[in-house]
Amino acid sequence: xxxxxxxxxxxxxxxxxxxxxxxxxxxxxxxxxxxxxxxxxxxxxxxxxxxxxxxxxxxxxxxxxxxxxxxxxxxxxxxxxxxxxxxxxxxxxxxxxxxxxxxxxxxxxxxxxxxxxxxxxxxxxxxxxxxxxxxxxxxxxxxxxxxxxxxxxxxxxxxxxxxxxxxxxxxxxxxxxxxxxxxxxxxxxxxxxxxxxxxxxxxxxxxxxxxxxxxxxxxxxxxxxxxxxxxxxxxxxxxxxxxxxxxxxxxxxxxxxxxxxxxxxxxxxxxxxxxxxxxxxxxxxxxxxxxxxxxxxxxxxxxxxxxxxxxxxxxxxxxxxxxxxxxxxxxxxxxxxxxxxxxxxxxxxxxxxxxxxxxxxxxxxxxxxxxxxxxxxxxxxxxxxxxxxxxxxxxxxxxxxxxxxx
Amino acid sequence: xxxxxxxxxxxxxxxxxxxxxxxxxxxxxxxxxxxxxxxxxxxxxxxxxxxxxxxxxxxxxxxxxxxxxxxxxxxxxxxxxxxxxxxxxxxxxxxxxxxxxxxxxxxxxxxxxxxxxxxxxxxxxxxxxxxxxxxxxxxxxxxxxxxxxxxxxxxxxxxxxxxxxxxxxxxxxxxxxxxxxxxxxxxxxxxxxxxxxxxxxxxxxxxxxxxxxxxxxxxxxxxxxxxxxxxxxxxxxxxxxxxxxxxxxxxxxxxxxxxxxxxxxxxxxxxxxxxxxxxxxxxxxxxxxxxxxxxxxxxxxxxxxxxxxxxxxxxxxxxxxxxxxxxxxxxxxxxxxxxxxxxxxxxxxxxxxxxxxxxxxxxxx
Numbered sequence: 055x056x057x058x059x060x061x062x063x064x065x066x067x068x069x070x071x072x073x074x075x076x077x078x079x080x081x082x083x084x085x086x087x088x089x090x091x092x093x094x095x096x097x098x099x100x101x102x103x104x105x106x107x108x109x110x111x112x113x114x115x116x117x118x119x120x121x122x123x124x125x126x127x128x129x130x131x132x133x134x135x136x137x138x139x140x141x142x143x144x145x146x147x148x149x150x151x152x153x154x155x156x157x158x159x160x161x162x163x164x165x166x167x168x169x170x171x172x173x174x175x176x177x178x179x180x181x182x183x184x185x186x187x188x189x190x191x192x193x194x195x196x197x198x199x200x201x202x203x204x205x206x207x208x209x210x211x212x213x214x215x216x217x218x219x220x221x222x223x224x225x226x227x228x229x230x231x232x233x234x235x236x237x238x239x240x241x242x243x244x245x246x247x248x249x250x251x252x253x254x255x256x257x258x259x260x261x262x263x264x265x266x267x268x269x270x271x272x273x274x275x276x277x278x279x280x281x282x283x284x285x286x287x288x289x290x291x292x293x294x295x296x297x298x299x300x301x302x303x304x305x306x307x308x309x310x311x312x313x314x315x316x317x318x319x320x321x322x323x324x325x326x327x328x329x330x331x332x333x334x335x336x337x338x339x340x341x342x343x344x345x346x347x348x349x350x351x352x353x354x355x356x357x358x359x360x361x362x363x364x365x366x367x368x369x370x371x372x373x374x375x376x377x378x379x380x381x382x383x384x385x386x387x388x389x390x391x392x393x394x395x396x397x398x399x400x401x402x403x404x405x406x407x408x409x410x411x412x413x414x415x416x417x418x419x420x421x422x423x424x425x426x427x428x429x430x431x432x433x434x435x436x437x438x439x440x441x442x443x444x445x446x447x448x449x450x451x452x453x454x455x456x457x458x459x460x
Numbered sequence: 461x462x463x464x465x466x467x468x469x470x471x472x473x474x475x476x477x478x479x480x481x482x483x484x485x486x487x488x489x490x491x492x493x494x495x496x497x498x499x500x501x502x503x504x505x506x507x508x509x510x511x512x513x514x515x516x517x518x519x520x521x522x523x524x525x526x527x528x529x530x531x532x533x534x535x536x537x538x539x540x541x542x543x544x545x546x547x548x549x550x551x552x553x554x555x556x557x558x559x560x561x562x563x564x565x566x567x568x569x570x571x572x573x574x575x576x577x578x579x580x581x582x583x584x585x586x587x588x589x590x591x592x593x594x595x596x597x598x599x600x601x602x603x604x605x606x607x608x609x610x611x612x613x614x615x616x617x618x619x620x621x622x623x624x625x626x627x628x629x630x631x632x633x634x635x636x637x638x639x640x641x642x643x644x645x646x647x648x649x650x651x652x653x654x655x656x657x658x659x660x661x662x663x664x665x666x667x668x669x670x671x672x673x674x675x676x677x678x679x680x681x682x683x684x685x686x687x688x689x690x691x692x693x694x695x696x697x698x699x700x701x702x703x704x705x706x707x708x709x710x711x712x713x714x715x716x717x718x719x720x721x722x723x724x725x726x727x728x729x730x731x732x733x734x735x736x737x738x739x740x741x742x743x744x745x746x747x748x749x750x751x752x753x754x755x756x757x758x759x760x761x762x763x764x765x766x767x768x769x770x771x772x773x774x775x776x777x778x779x780x781x782x783x784x785x786x787x788x789x790x791x792x793x794x795x796x797x798x799x800x801x802x803x804x805x806x807x808x809x810x811x812x813x814x815x816x817x818x819x820x821x822x823x824x825x
Binding site: 066067070071073074077078080081083085162165166169173334420421422423424426427429430431433434435445446449450 | 464466468469472475479480485563564568571575698784786787789790792794796797808812813816
């Protein structure tokens with residue numbers, strides 16, 4: 055009887071989460087795809103085994119197979135919209151798995167964390183900077199890996215899934231790969247866990263992805279000048295006006311040019327926005343640090359390594375923050391990583407995470423008459439963009455440090 | 461611990477308002493609002509002239525022009541923040557007297573409305589607009605009755621309201637009318653009836669004066685009519701959860717009220733009917749819907765603070781029944797996605813949907 059009541063609560067909750075996702079689509083979707091994201095579809099293995107070429111290759115292949123031309127803006131736009139909805143539905147499928155699998159006493163807390171993660175996840179790919187971005191495919195593949203790890207089935211499929219992800223975008227190594235590695239590592243370190251199996255999956259995944267990453271970064275730009283003109287023409291045909299294309303992406307990916315100087319003004323934006331973001335997000339950063347500290351406290355060796363992996367896994371984004379400019383994406387990825395990993399640990403039956411979350415909940419309730427505001431407040435500090443972090447952060451950074459002079 | 465929670469509430473309230481301000485502030489206001497600041501009583505007793513007159517007066521006092529854009533934004537920002545603090549003050553006073561068992565619910569209720577309020581009046585389409593000051597005047601009127609025992613202030617405040625904008629009579633006066641009627645029905649004091657009558661007569665008189673003086677029997681703004689018609693059902697669909705919750709609550713309340721006491725609640729319906737001419741003859745649907753929302757929020761606040769036996773008892777039962785229902789978390793969060801309310805278009809999310817519908821299928825504008 056109790057089970058049936060909880061099941062019904064979960065069903066109603068998930069339907070509301072889906073409606074919440076729809077609300078985000080209606081609120082943020084600009085119904086337009088930027089030239090940056092259409093240009094990415096022009097990169098394909100027709101020009102050699104280049105980085106970010108997999109999606110373009112599949113697209114080209116589909117174009118040859120189907121009787122309709124896919125090398126148009128409309129086709130790319132519709133496909134991207136479909137992909138984004140697949141991401142949303144897959145995330146809800148992960149939520150469903152969590153609620154089905156988690157201990158009954160943790161259902162309530164799981165629903166809170168699911169809602170909290172939803173506020174970070176649902177909006178990001180509907181904004182015009184991020185719509186159609188290759189990141190959406192990385193998120194889809196990562197969620198598939200998460201599902202496999204939660205169910206404990208077909209876990210060897212994580213290897214090819216991660217290989218596909220790095221072929222889509224070599225940045226996967228810094229952005230979403232940490233979720234997969236940390237969960238594998240955690241399972242490996244778990245008491246009574248299958249160390250050998252997870253150790254092997256971890257090693258094979260890590261090595262194969264690393265090798266591909268190094269290849270894409272160092273060796274994939276060799277005949278860039280020969281293919282440059284053709285790629286530009288294809289990019290133009292895919293853009294919304296038939297003329298635009300993103301020069302920076304082609305310079306970096308095809309010609310192997312360093313775009314640091316071209317992006318200098320964006321770096322300056324980042325340096326102003328970063329402290330403003332730290333100020334606005336400080337309550338959540340402090341809560342997160344407290345949470346991690348509690349996890350690590352008094353922990354024995356094996357468990358300690360597992361939790362250390364969780365704590366440090368979020369730092370894989372640091373090289374990107376030093377070398378690149380997409381601070382909006384990096385902030386989003388960091389929060390997404392920690393919240394999703396905590397949700398997974400809860401589902402996997404980690405009692406220390408359960409207890410720490412309960413303790414955090416009680417601390418918040420003791421200080422706040424309206425504790426739900428803690429879950430809802432981040433919505434005001436979003437949406438996350440790509441280069442710029444968010445409108446709220448931008449405004450505060452201008453008040454504190456002035457605007458960047460063009 | 462309860463005292464600490466209550467004391468901390470205003471801190472979280474102000475933080476939420478600040479967050480919403482950052483979310484929506486455009487550092488700019490639209491041309492129609494800038495123009496409204498130039499209308500003053502130099503040209504005679506014109507409608508919508510009060511704020512412009514005050515603004516022009518301030519401009520004369522300072523050595524720099526208050527109409528220069530940067531200065532104008534800062535000046536309007538000061539006025540806007542003062543109104544926000546007024547709302548916060550009303551919330552603080554209300555929370556101090558609300559029943560302990562309802563404090564958490566009312567905390568969310570006030571926070572939700574405040575975020576809609578701050579979000580709407582920080583965004584460019586309503587930043588520095590006359591509706592902000594009309595609501596401020598109404599809040600002062602409610603506080604005069606609830607906390608300062610100065611009912612008579614409703615008379616000058618309602619006059620100030622209609623001098624700010626002639627639409628005050630249709631959009632916001634209903635709130636003070638309802639409260640004065642309720643106050644009279646409660647104790648049947650002649651002074652309350654006299655105050656109600658005088659306030660209403662003067663209000664109607666000033667309203668008719670401005671309507672005739674302008675020769676503007678509501679009806680000029682028929683542009684954007686098609687957009688209003690398309691947006692209206694979209695908006696209703698988006699707020700349907702709130703309409704369902706509010707509707708069920710009101711029906712339950714009315715079931716509890718004995719027939720002989722229903723008179724005092726007549727104003728609840730009357731006030732919302734009063735807004736109808738605006739919807740029929742003008743096109744500022746965003747502002748009118750926000751006014752309607754404010755109408756019910758402020759009246760509900762008044763009744764809960766007054767500890768109206770029917771409203772409070774049904775509310776307590778509803779809160780107890782739905783305690784910890786996590787779906788309400790999304791109802792609370794949804795208010796952020798509705799923000800900001802606009803002027804002609806209802807809000808940004810409604811505009812986006814109608815724009816896509818029109819572009820893809822309707823082709824009406």
